[in-house]
Amino acid sequence: MDAPRRIPIVSIVGKSDAGKTTLLEGVVSELVARGYAVATCKHHAHEVDIDVPGKDSWRHARAGARVVMVASPSQLVTIRRLERELDLDEIAAEAARAGCDVLVTEGFKRVATVRIEVARRARSRELISEPHELVALVTDDESIEAPGVPRFALDDHRGVADFVERTFLKGARDGD
Template sequence: MKEAPVVAVVGRSDAGKTTFLEKLLKELKLRKIKVGTIKHDVHGFDIDKPGKDTWRHAQAGADTVVISSPSKVAIIKKVPEELSLDQVVAMVTDMDILLTEGYKRSNKPKIEINRTEHSSELVCAPDELIALVTDAEWDIGVPLFGLDDAVGVADLLVEKYNLPK
């Protein structure tokens, strides 16, 4: 099976990464493309609610807790240190493309979201970028897209990664 391309959507805090990703995901799904997402959270997170069965399993000592239903599955695994993006990617299968939110220091190609209201500088060097989504004029040698141009970015991804049309 062909490994799915991984593209990191990056930008400063509050630049609009999640908002743009939502638009891009909807556009890719309209095209029947199987998309996985990986969110990087440097602060840690907890999806287990205290008192729920899975939380109780973890509190009792389980190193990995899996919850499964007819429509979804979640795995909560304790790790001794943060996994690399490649290690997380290896856990996600059967996708046409994987989009990350964050991982701006990864070695993956990136789409940077930049709003002048938040910063006049980019977080990535131009050679790391496959696109820049912005409300400003930049001349850095990469394709520029408006903050609402999910169609244009989807077109770029389909072409660049030979995704299903």
């Protein structure tokens, strides 16, 4: 079996309630409208039970199944137990196997190498990243300094999507 192609990983980071999810939604919508297949991954520091207690799939997992799948005519949901946390490259490889062009993550602030930070003035006047760690800054606070880092307004989803497309997705739809 061939190794999956490498796809870009773009991580949206920032403090809680800064607007990360809103930015992610807007950028993903823009990229999908342009024809890209986008995968997303939200990082949680603790185990998350996304299944519904009492439902059959929940019962399958509680019985000890290592992988639980729920299939419908339009979806396949897979819940899989892991021996260790996957790193971003491994998660991106899963997305690539599913035919995605890019993985956009929310969180992963300690390990992301391609970071777009969201900094909302009402939430904080400081970045969680060092300016040199950022590829872009999304903020409503002109006092935050990040020399040489492209800046976008909090609601400029199209501009951020343009930046992601131009910087990381050149030729992704052409097989380049």
